[in-house]
Amino acid sequence: MRIGKSLLLCLTFCLVAMSIQAQPININQANVEEIAENLQQIGMVKAQAIVDYRDQHGEYQGIEQLLQVRGIGASTLDLNKDLILLEAVADN
Numbered sequence: 001m002r003i004g005k006s007l008l009l010c011l012t013f014c015l016v017a018m019s020i021q022a023q024p025i026n027i028n029q030a031n032v033e034e035i036a037e038n039l040q041q042i043g044m045v046k047a048q049a050i051v052d053y054r055d056q057h058g059e060y061q062g063i064e065q066l067l068q069v070r071g072i073g074a075s076t077l078d079l080n081k082d083l084i085l086l087e088a089v090a091d092n
């Protein structure tokens with residue numbers, strides 16, 4: 001019985017942790033840390049490359065542009081396509 005409760009608690013924690021990380025993110029305004037935390041198979045180096053590309057080329061107009069970022073391939077893009085938002089950043 002004790003093992004069952006521990007297992008249930010562990011599974012609950014894992015599900016909560018997964019749901020926290022799988023939040024859609026606007027790559028036109030997210031910072032490096034937000035991108036790395038929310039996209040799968042994207043660490044700090046690739047997240048920095050995503051931001052650097054955005055800084056050099058302007059806002060992303062389509063998620064396919066991520067294929068131009070060094071280290072981002074079709075499988076990574078496909079894995080994250082439902083987590084990527086492309087909302088324009090409002091000028092203030």
